Amino acid sequence: MSDIKSDPKSLPACAVEYVKRLLKKMRYRRKVRNDVEAELIAHFEDELKDCKSGQEKEQKARQLLSDFGDLKLLAILLRRAKKRCRPLWRTVIARTFQAIGALIVCFIFYTIWFSFGEPTIRVDYVKLLNQMNQPQVRNQDNAWPHYEKAIELYVPQSPIVKQFISYRRGGKPREDALRLKDLLRDNQQQIQVWFEKNQKYWDNLNPEQQSVVLKCFEYDWVPFPMIVQENNNDWYATTLNRMTEHILRCLNDDAELLDPHPRGILPVQTQPGFPDDELKSWLKEGKIPPNFIQAVSVAVLHEAKKRFSNLPKDFRGELTDIELEYINPWIRENEAAWQEFLAGSAKSYCYRPYTSGPNDESKSVFSILLPPLAPLRRLAFMVDWRSRIDRDQGRLQQSIEDCLAMARAAGHWQGKGRLVEQLVGLGISSLGHGEILSLLAYRKLSATDLKRLHEQMSQIYPGGYPLINMEGERLAFMDIVQRSFTDGGPGGGHLIPGLWEDYTESTSHDPDDRDKRLFMPLYTAASMVHARRDATVAKANEIYALQSQLAKMTPYQKHIANLKTADEIMYESWLNQRFFLIQIYMPATARVSEIAYRGKIYHEATVVILALQRWRLEKDQYPATLGELVTAGFLNELPMDPWSDKPLVYKKTEDDFTLYSVGFNFTDDGGEYAKDRSGNIRTWSDNGDTVFWPVPKP
């Protein structure tokens, strides 16, 4: 392409104006227009070169212009002709940009249409869920009013009770407590010397001051004043464990006892019942006793010795006197709650209609108020401790009643409703069964008690142990689809940006929320990628049906068939990202189903152990095989191990027996206890066997 610059100065104004307008109307690339302009100007110059005067030039120019014809038509013809001249690659690029432009315009319209979709609510899934769960029996057989009352009456644990319970359970509190136990044992002599030297400072505190310090210990806090400047003094605190370790370290190093390191302290915080007002008044009135930290150290060491010296070795072992001293009052305070729980557990079913929250207008399954499951768990936990105390204090019939109440109450929440309710039921079931086995391991029950316990445990699940029921989750998902997709149109409807993410809890439900606005383009793009409504519903039904089918298969059946879980199927192909709504809401049923099978075999093993104990009392020895129990009517059928699809392994030993499942590794390890990485015995682990009997004792 030449880059010719025209010089139209010598031409009449009408010609220049004509060319200018022509080029403007031509609407083409600047370089091409410059070329055409130069050529036309040259043509005018050649035509007008023989004109003598300006007037003649003007006249001839006008004639020429009429010869050129209609300006607009000429501009179009020139434009077309020049477009044909361009090389193929330019044409391709131009067409590509045109196509992209057209696509962008179409996409903008599509996005606008897509974003303004509205869902249509046709099905009341909450009602369906309620209909599904409501049994056709009398209202007075419903356990829920009793559980509701029990929740109301429940008295929470005090901080000190929580502490003692935490020392029993695994995790960091127990590890810390065990470490302190060893430290106290190893430093007995130094502690004794320290007491002799500093007891006088503690004795200097008046009874009211001593009581305030001891009250702080109940909250696991050790207070000490930090005097930094004259007007900037305050109380600080550290935990009893840290303070004990600090004192023992100073004793070991023969160092002066100073305030603990600032890293481990916190300002005293207001808690209900904590004596922070008294502490502040001491500071304000200058009543802090001399050598306060030494005085407190004496009390700390006494308290630590009391708490940790006789620390029980295992979770289910017998309660110590100090535990009974603190936990028993909490159990007695909950007598009324226990009575209601017991009454509820005796009912034949538990039905609580799902309702929406008072501020929830959507009435969706997702936002329905679930039963207060956490308080229910706390109640069951209280009953578990009650059972232990009854057991350790010799009230065996009471302890049996406690265990049975837990096992019966668990059944009320299993096999129906939302998954989270079923999991709470499984948890309570596990507590009850665990306590029954501890009772059998630590106490000798009479034949009558054994018979009662065995018969009642055998009747808890008349229709068989309930496995996981997925229908509640499927309905919840269908409700989400109903509320997140448009109704009708291509593919039955599309996912509406700005609606489905409300259910993920990743953003606020407030439509003006900044995060939500920020991520809206992303949500819109994601919604466009997502499969349409019909395909989503079909896929969800397929996945939930598969989950239900897999939930009925034993772990061994799944292991042998080497079946993929629904989760694996959903994530194996990137194409399934189109169904990310299902991926988000799909419960991890592989794990949940396994937990249900654990509960099932735990229950069946407990019933077998009870039958074996009864047999022993009657015949003074254990049977040679479990088959004898079935023949004699002690068992209806042999308990099948879901991890081997064979009967549980039973081995009669000299004066006892072993009963176990082959466990997670599907291998019979000869009844060796499963262990965790630290070597502690665990009921379930990926090594060894799950041994139900003998119950491991420290």
Added chain:
Amino acid sequence: MKFESQLLKGVAPVVVLEILSGGQMYGYELSQAIEQRSGEILTLGKGTLYPLLYNLEAKKLVQGKWETAGTGRKRRYYSITSNGKDELAKQKAQLKELTAGLNLVFGGTIALA
């Protein structure tokens, strides 16, 4: 003489190619040459000439390039390409056939050199 535009449109490319087959020319020269060679019977409107040249260029029948004319000014000269020569020969043969046919119809009064 004024011809029907469709009639002229059909022969204009052949006329331009025929004239350019004698040597390269720029737009003004070409329009002058057509008038002279046709005894002023054929006159291409200027509004037709340049679109026609660009179209022939797009079809690669002619080639345009800027050169300095004898007057010292820059002009865009058009020359016939080898494709253009082939096309001219084809068009001329067709016109010959057409003329022969028309002669038969009109009693031998139309002739093409």
